[in-house]
Amino acid sequence: AQSVAQPEDQVNVAEGNPLTVKCTYSVSGNPYLFWYVQYPNRGLQFLLKYITGDNLVKGSYGFEAEFNKSQTSFHLKKPSALVSDSALYFCAVRDTGNNRKLIWGLGTSLAVNP
């Protein structure tokens, strides 16, 4: 069965430090992976995606993610965290059926402390 796991419910990091939000996946065939961010009481905003090509994907707001096929991971990273990065982060993988659905992780709350 296809699935996405975000093993950390909460991540805390000091402002200015690098941050990593973890995501692992399980799909048959090639994975198409996405990261979204959600600020309080708002909808989700697209950050970046991996479809094919370079394993390091750069996205919005200085975020990047590294696709690792052998470890079936797609961790989200940022070299220097900002307090304004505090939000809820979702990893998702496209359902391999012909329905364009996304399969979602449970989300990780990121708190960046000043």
Place this chain on the structure above:
Amino acid sequence: GAVVSQHPSRVICKSGTSVKIECRSLDFQATTMFWYRQFPKKSLMLMATSNEGSKATYEQGVEKDKFLINHASLTLSTLTVTSAHPEDSSFYICSAGLAGGPYNEQFFGPGTRLTVL
């Protein structure tokens, strides 16, 4: 970028009434829209996939007759919560996918907070 709007942003209703939530893609055409429900502990639950001009595809466990979805045009999908009850109180979010590319990202509306008294 692609913008998706939802209306209303917040609604409070009495138990037993019906509530309609609109989802619009403002600057692009969306052949497919998705309706999600988000629970207090943050997880997203896909309720249904809405396809323009055809019946919605509901996820297992979602009551079709309770959550009516209509996708009448390439820019509008509606979710009607019929005979709402307090347990239907939640944050409902829609998203729309760009037509053409199957691997395009989804764009999300800002969500609708439904409170049923």
